[in-house]
Amino acid sequence: MRSLRDRLLGVVVLALLVALWQIVANLKLVSPVYLPGPDRAFTALVHGLAASDLGAKLMGTIEHMIEGWLLASIAGIALGALIGASSQARAFIAPTLEFLRPLPASAIIPVAIAVFGLSPAMALGVIAFGAIWPMLLATIHGFAAVEPRLYEVAAALRLSRPAVIFKIALPSALPDILAGLRLGLTVALILAVVCEMIAGLNGLGNWVLLSARMFRSADLFAGVILLGAVGFVGALALNIAERRLLAWRAP
Amino acid sequence: MKVDARAFALPLALIVMAEIGARAHGPSDSLAPPSAIAAAFLEALSDGSLLIATRDTLASAFAGLLVGGAIGLSLGVALGAVPALNRALEAAIELTRPIPSVALVPIALVALGFGYRLEIAIVAYACVWPLLLLTRAAVAGVEPRLIEVARALRLNPLARVVKIVVPAALPRIFVAFRLAAGVALIVAVTVEIAVNPIGLGAGIMTAGQALRPELMLAYLVWIGLVGFALNALLVLAQQRLFGRAAQVAEAP
Numbered sequence: 394m395r396s397l398r399d400r401l402l403g404v405v406v407l408a409l410l411v412a413l414w415q416i417v418a419n420l421k422l423v424s425p426v427y428l429p430g431p432d433r434a435f436t437a438l439v440h441g442l443a444a445s446d447l448g449a450k451l452m453g454t455i456e457h458m459i460e461g462w463l464l465a466s467i468a469g470i471a472l473g474a475l476i477g478a479s480s481q482a483r484a485f486i487a488p489t490l491e492f493l494r495p496l497p498a499s500a501i502i503p504v505a506i507a508v509f510g511l512s513p514a515m516a517l518g519v520i521a522f523g524a525i526w527p528m529l530l531a532t533i534h535g536f537a538a539v540e541p542r543l544y545e546v547a548a549a550l551r552l553s554r555p556a557v558i559f560k561i562a563l564p565s566a567l568p569d570i571l572a573g574l575r576l577g578l579t580v581a582l583i584l585a586v587v588c589e590m591i592a593g594l595n596g597l598g599n600w601v602l603l604s605a606r607m608f609r610s611a612d613l614f615a616g617v618i619l620l621g622a623v624g625f626v627g628a629l630a631l632n633i634a635e636r637r638l639l640a641w642r643a644p
Numbered sequence: 645m646k647v648d649a650r651a652f653a654l655p656l657a658l659i660v661m662a663e664i665g666a667r668a669h670g671p672s673d674s675l676a677p678p679s680a681i682a683a684a685f686l687e688a689l690s691d692g693s694l695l696i697a698t699r700d701t702l703a704s705a706f707a708g709l710l711v712g713g714a715i716g717l718s719l720g721v722a723l724g725a726v727p728a729l730n731r732a733l734e735a736a737i738e739l740t741r742p743i744p745s746v747a748l749v750p751i752a753l754v755a756l757g758f759g760y761r762l763e764i765a766i767v768a769y770a771c772v773w774p775l776l777l778l779t780r781a782a783v784a785g786v787e788p789r790l791i792e793v794a795r796a797l798r799l800n801p802l803a804r805v806v807k808i809v810v811p812a813a814l815p816r817i818f819v820a821f822r823l824a825a826g827v828a829l830i831v832a833v834t835v836e837i838a839v840n841p842i843g844l845g846a847g848i849m850t851a852g853q854a855l856r857p858e859l860m861l862a863y864l865v866w867i868g869l870v871g872f873a874l875n876a877l878l879v880l881a882q883q884r885l886f887g888r889a890a891q892v893a894e895a896p
Contacts (some may be wrong), residue, residue, distance in 0.1 A: 403735030410736055427755040488651030495826060495871035496864075499834040500845070503852030503860055507674035583744045583834070590746070590838050598746070602839075605750030613754070617747045624742030 429611040437611035438618060451619055453596035457513075457585040458623070461520025462578050469525040469577070470570060473532025474558055477566070487533060494530065498523025498580065499587055506592070516588035523584045524577040531573030535566020571635045578627045586620065597623075676858035685862035693847070694866060701843035702870075704760055705825075705832040708767020713824055716772040717817065720779025721805060724813075730780065737776075745770035745831055749838055759842065763835045770831040771824040778820035782813035815886040822878040829871055844870070 411431050417423060418430030429437070441447030476482045476490075502519050509515035539562050547557045563570075589598030597616050604613035659678050666677035676684075688694040723730040745766055756762045786809050794804040810817070836845025848863035 399731045400735070402732050406732045407735045407739065427751065484648055484650045485654055488648070489654045492655075492872055493868065495829075495875045496868040497830040497833040497871060499830070499837050500848060500864055500867045502837055503848045504674075504864060507852050507855075507857055507860065579744075583746055586744055586746045587834055587838050590749070601747060601750045605754045608754065610751075610754065613750055617743060617751065620747040621739065621743035624744060625739065628742055 425610070426608055427610055429614055433611040434614035434618065437609075438615035441612060441615050447600065447615065447619070450595060450597050450600045450616070451623070453594065454582075454585055454589065454598065454620070455623060457516050457520060457588065457594070457596055458578070458581045458627075461517050461585065462524050462581040464517065464521040465524035465577055465581065466528050466574060468521065469528030469573070470532050472525075473529045473570075474536060474563070476529075477533040477536025478554075478558060478562065483533065483537065490526075490530065490533075494526050498526075498584060502588065502591060511592040511594075513594060515592060516585065516594055519588055520581050520584045524581040527573035527576035527580070528570065529573075531569040532566055535569035536562050538569075539565045568639060571631070571638065575628065575631045575635075578631060579624065582620070582624055582627065672857065673855045674857055676861055680858040681861045681865065684856070684858040685866065688859060688862060694863075697842075697844045697847040697863075698866070698870065700760075701829070701832050701836065701845065704763040704843065705767055705828040707760070708764040708832065709771050709825055709828040711764060712768030712771030712828075713775050713821060715768070716775030716820075716824070717779055719772070720776045721783050721810065723776070724780040724783025725805060725809060727784075730784075741773055746834060746838060749835060753839060758840055763832055763840050763842070766835050767828050767831045770827050774824045774827060775817070775820045778823075779813065779817050782816035782820075783809055785816075786812045818882055818886060822875075822882055825878055826871070826875055829874060833867060 415430045415432065418425065418428055418433075438447070442451075476486050498519065501522055502515075505515045505519045505522075509518060543561050543565065544557070547561055552560065585596065586598035586601075588594060589596035590602045593599055597620050601613050601616035601620070604610070604616060663677045663679060666672070666675060666680075669675075685694075723733065748769055749762070749766055752762045752765045756765060790808050790812055791804070794808045799807060832843065833845040836843040837849055838845075840846065844863060844867050848860055848867065851857075851860035851863055
């Protein structure tokens with residue numbers, strides 16, 4: 394663990410950087426049209442949450458992100474378990490998945506718009522499609538990499554196929570799956586923002602783009618700060634979950 | 645690399661099913677049969693629009709990768725080699741990193757306007773992180789005895805970094821570079837789809853808005869091929885350059 398002194402040092406340096414930002418903004422080294430000082434950004438943040446609809450936008454983005462991510466996680470782990478549990482299925486399906494994986498998920502946005510229109514369903518589909526890959530591939534890989542002797546134990550114990558999946562394969566694949574979940578959440582947030590920008594859905598993506606169009610840089614920075622906070626809290630929550638769920642593993 | 649014939653069964657079946665399904669359904673504004681997609685692809689290829697768009701996207705992606713990669717690499721080496729600096733900047737990095745790259749698009753749009761610079765700036769931001777984090781880990785994990793050797797040879801700090809630390813960390817740095825290249829392409833296309841009117845992303849958006857699903861899907865297939873080819877090329881380069889060392893580096 395990091396010591397208290399190191400953390401304190403980090404916070405002090407962070408405060409110095411914010412102070413530097415304030416000085417740069419006050420001296421107008423960068424035009425205030427692009428760069429508001431932290432004071433103005435913070436005021437816009439508080440004002441937006443208290444008096445404007447920034448809170449609703451924040452909830453909109455979180456909703457898009459979580460819904461798409463959950464859908465992708467459930468589908469990804471279920472499909473991954475089905476594919477990973479059979480070496481036949483792996484041989485047929487895995488190469489196609491490997492081919493599709495490097496495809497930028499945002500490239501299917503126009504296709505999704507053509508099929509679903511500029512609707513929340515479009516965003517859900519795009520986010521789920523983009524965020525499914527880390528979970529899907531991690532689950533397949535996790536299932537494929539189970540220690541073979543565990544399967545022999547399962548055969549000796551005459552476990553049924555579902556019992557093998559839930560008692561041996563899934564726990565053994567759990568570290569891979571958790572890493573996939575974390576990556577998937579990052580992808581989900583990015584795609585949520587992009588979809589909101591393009592389709593004008595209720596969310597922070599829409600907020601930051603509109604603020605930029607109106608040259609309201611303080612509102613823009615408030616939105617970006619909130620998006621960073623969403624990403625930070627999401628990663629932190631998954632880190633804590635990971636530590637809890639993997640407590641049985643040797644450190 | 646051995647290719648299993650079974651790998652081709654699923655894509656072929658899907659293409660045949662799409663062809664039959666699309667023909668049975670009749671003309672549509674949102675989807676098109678694979679034969680029409682192939683025709684639109686050849687047309688876009690022969691009139692040059694596809695190649696120009698590919699050039700714009702790849703140029704922005706690589707420029708961003710170079711800028712962001714250089715920043716990430718130098719920061720990563722510095723933070724990995726000087727633990728005190730790393731501890732001092734840790735909180736700032738941990739709070740900046742979760743900001744999604746696309747969230748910065750509006751800021752860059754106001755500051756830089758449409759065009760290559762906007763896209764390069766966003767790609768660079770996104771590419772800083774993989775290189776920074778993995779280089780930092782690689783440099784911090786350099787075999788301590790190599791550092792002792794450097795001390796014994798009385799290398800000055802710069803020579804120590806250039807002659808000992810970076811070569812020792814190079815396989816893992818190349819893995820980081822490969823990951824960042826994938827990120828660069830994804831972010832470039834995403835920026836183009838979201839706001840920037842150049843490149844493949846703008847091409848696919850325009851085709852979709854013009855209700856030309858066959859052209860839109862041709863772009864989609866092409867973007868997939870470009871992404872796949874880039875990734876395959878970098879994996880090949882990694883195996884050629886570093887052989888087993890890179891595989892070991894990727895394991896953890």
